[in-house]
Every structure is written in C-alpha cells, then in structure tokens.
Amino acid sequence: MAEKEIKVVGMHCPSCVNAVELSLKDVDGIDEAKADLNSGITKITMSYDVSDTDIKDAVEEAGFKVE
Numbered sequence: 001m002a003e004k005e006i007k008v009v010g011m012h013c014p015s016c017v018n019a020v021e022l023s024l025k026d027v028d029g030i031d032e033a034k035a036d037l038n039s040g041i042t043k044i045t046m047s048y049d050v051s052d053t054d055i056k057d058a059v060e061e062a063g064f065k066v067e
C-alpha cells in the first residue's frame, strides 16, 4: 500500500473533482483518489507504486494538469 499526494490545477466545481477522481481510480493500481476543490491537493492510495507518468496521464485525460 502506497500513498502519493499531487496538486491538480484547473478544477472549478464538484464535477471537475469527480472527473479527476474517477480518471485516477481507473488506473491499474490506484484504489482511492480524493481531490480537494479549493487547494487542488489530491491524495492517491495505491495497492502498488504507480508511476508519476501514469498519474499525470490520467489527470490530463480528465482535462486537468498536475502542478
């Protein structure tokens, strides 16, 4: 079990938060993702260490960026 914290930029409303969380949870190895709308801080819980590239790709796929 591993945890990672990233900062997502570009979220404006709860559905943005939802899109980021769903896209992250879709990645193999990611069990849980919790994004904070105001700070952009997103906590990711993984069953194994997922690469930063895979995490970044998932966030970008949802239409946002990792700072």
Ligand SMILES: [Cu+2]
Pocket (backbone or CB within 6 Å): 011, 012, 013, 014, 015, 016, 017
């Ligand atoms: Cu939104």
